[in-house]
Amino acid sequence: MSIVELRQYTLRPGAREALIELFEREFVTGQRAVGIRVGGRFRDLDDPDRFVWLRSFPDMRGRRRSLEAFYSGPVWREHREAANATMIDSDDVLLLRGPGFTPAPGTPEVRATICRPSDAAAFAAYAGRHLGPEHALHRTEHAENDYPLLPVRAGLDVRVWFGPAEPPPWPTQELRLGPVTG
Template sequence: MDQHQKSRKTTPNRFSPVVELRQYTLHPGKRDMLIDVFDRYLVEGQEDTGMNIIGQFRDLDRPDHFVWMRGFDDMEARRQSLETFYNGPVWRAHRDAANATMIDSDDVLLLRPARPGTAFELAGSSRGPQDAPADAPSPDRSVLLASTYHVTPKGEDAFVAGFESKAAPLLALLGAEPIAAYVTEHAENTFAQLPVRANENVFIAFSRFADRTALASHRAALAASQEWRAISEQLGRHLSKPAESYRLVPTARSLLA
């Protein structure tokens, strides 16, 4: 490991007040190819411009989807970092290989912490070495669940309060490890070359599980819980459409794991 890589592993990582959640649809069979390019070349290349690469994931239920998140100090910092990276040598060198794997890269949500203290806590986290293989993870790898709720604008405060006071404690009791909660950041997109889903209004709760079996047990417990059904019905009054959830497995170099 060279000195640059070593410093990356030991430098504390700040939380990010502005986060992009990016979901890419890929050509069949190309996900591991993109992960290899991304993890080898695009992590440090982006972080050198001031971004924080929070995590990159395989979607267990959509084999041709790649999901990742990056963070910024604010919207102006986002503009500066994206302009620097996408006009810089690292992206020029690897964009053709990355873009060749993609059908669509425009499914992007711009987010902010739902409340003070609900951002990803990454201080002290470390990522794998730059030459880590892009092999498929074993079944005992940790799993993140991203639960996405499409909240009506007028109902956002009531939904967030209800989720925090009623849903979150029960989810934790039934085996979920809550790690973050975000809502849509409605600030103007400061880098128009990369579109975001500006008309969405979401609340996303991120939870971690030791492995797929633990997540399956958690879901079974929720399905059997009358209390959860009552809470879901109450929270559902503030939703514009049904909730969605994504089972995400970190890659070898994901900071969030």
């Protein structure tokens, strides 16, 4: 299992395509060059001003090293102003532990579920009945964020999975996502 960030950006109206073009052209390879595995990148199908993406790291120590290398490196320095100009909020980030997720090529739509179970044992029973390996189940990573320049949402205990499943009996956020093909 890897350390995974699920990042949801709220963008300035009409700026999503500009960010996606910049992201795909510069940031995917720039992050991969410093050891970051860039996973699925998505347009939120219910909000034209949201961009959702995942990236993963082998562990928390590797996360810190890779983030320091990327955000102090030439790719970010050259393009950060253009990227930041598209964003209203980039701090909606869940720090998770799981396999990461990239949709199969040609997948037109992905559903992501963010669930806040109130009981770990009851969730395990639910997952055993309704979620398989294809759902790429993730859970909150409770380690301290050791790269505070990039905030993460703290104090939450969530489970995140990809693909359709029987609705759980706990509060959820459902995301309908259109994969970006890079």
